[in-house]
Amino acid sequence: xxxxxxxxxxxxxxxxxxxxxxxIAQELHLATETISYLLEYGPEGVxxxxxxxxxxxxxxxxxxxxxxxxxxxxxxxxxxxxxxQEAQAIVGISLNxxxxxxxxxxxxxxxxxxxxxxxDVGGGGAFSSNYASVNGKKVVIFDDVVSTxxxxxxxxxxxxxxxxxxxxxxxxxxxxxxxxxxxxxxxxLVRARSLGGTLLGGGPTKGGLxx
Numbered sequence: 001x002x003x004x005x006x007x008x009x010x011x012x013x014x015x016x017x018x019x020x021x022x023x024i025a026q027e028l029h030l031a032t033e034t035i036s037y038l039l040e041y042g043p044e045g046v047x048x049x050x051x052x053x054x055x056x057x058x059x060x061x062x063x064x065x066x067x068x069x070x071x072x073x074x075x076x077x078x079x080x081x082x083x084x085q086e087a088q089a090i091v092g093i094s095l096n097x098x099x100x101x102x103x104x105x106x107x108x109x110x111x112x113x114x115x116x117x118x119x120d121v122g123g124g125g126a127f128s129s130n131y132a133s134v135n136g137k138k139v140v141i142f143d144d145v146v147s148t149x150x151x152x153x154x155x156x157x158x159x160x161x162x163x164x165x166x167x168x169x170x171x172x173x174x175x176x177x178x179x180x181x182x183x184x185x186x187x188x189l190v191r192a193r194s195l196g197g198t199l200l201g202g203g204p205t206k207g208g209l210x211x
Contacts, residue, residue: 004038004043005043007028007030007038007043007052008038008039008042008043009043010028011024011028011035011038011039012038012039012042014027014028015039020119021035021036021039022117022119022151024039025147026095026096028052029052029053029054029055029144029145030050030052030147031050031147031148031175032147032148032150033050033148034050050147050175051173051175051192051193053145053173053175053192055144055172059096059099062099065099065100065103066103068100068172068189069100069103069104069107070107071189072100072104072142072170072189073104073107073108075170075187076104076108076140076168076170077108079167079168079185079187080167080168083167083185085138085167086138087108087110087138087139087140087167087168088110088111088137088138088139089110089111089112089113089132089134089137089138089139089140089164090104090105090108090110090111090112090113090139090140090141090142091113091114091115091127091134091139091140091141091142091155091159092112092113092114092115092142092143093115093116093117093141093142093143093151093152093155094114094115094116094117096143096144096145097141097142097143097144098114100142100144100172101114101142104140104142110140111132111133111137112131112132113127113128113131113132113133113134113139114127114128114130114131115127115128115141115155115158115159116128117151117154117155124154124157124158125154125155125158126158127158127162133162134159134162134163134164135162135163135164136163136164137164137165138164138165138167139159139164139165139166139167140166140167140168140169140170141155141156141159141166141168141169141170141184142169142170142171143155143169143170143171144171144172144173145171145172145173145174145175146169146171146173146174146175146176146178146181146186146188147175147176148176149176149178149181152169152181152186153181153182156169156181156182156184157182166184167184167185168184168185168187169181169184169185169186169187170186170187170188171186171187171188171189172188172189172190173188173189173190173191173192174186174188174190174191174192175191175192175193176193177193
């Protein structure tokens with residue numbers, strides 16, 4: 001079982017370094033709601049139900065990232081054939097989506113765009129000018145984990161505002177029950193959901209309510 005005290009200490013340390021709630025959530029692979037709770041209440045309370053993820057065994061190796069990207073490339077081809085569409089660009093969401101998007105771009109010959117979320121959830125983001133534009137292109141979006149989907153919603157909205165058309169969202173792990181985000185199909189290698197209680201500590205919250 002994940003030690004909530006350890007997570008709360010890590011979240012507090014990252015917050016002191018100036019990371020936003022969203023950036024801390026990305027670093028610890030937790031939902032923003034969980035991070036907000038840990039920062040406010042520390043290790044004493046019971047945070048919302050969440051699933052702590054880690055994929056360092058993949059991230060330490062370019063070869064493993066490349067091999068996993070081959071699977072995602074195959075999923076993209078399957079989805080595009082199903083919808084009779086052709087993807088023209090892939091957007092990697094910074095930080096953890098970038099290496100996979102880069103590999104997929106090479107495998108499928110897609111333009112590579114990089115999107116960096118700004119501030120906390122709901123703040124939208126920005127595209128790096130050093131990479132491809134999404135204007136006039138059908139776009140696949142990649143991030144490592146989908147929790148609430150808010151980061152993806154921001155990316156979808158910003159792609160549309162930039163003149164692109166989001167056609168597919170990809171992630172390694174989908175922690176939600178959603179099959180699409182704002183009408184854009186969502187595909188993941190793994191769906192991870194708690195069936196009740198919390199995987200971070202267990203027990204009731206204040207007032208006896210379970211998150």
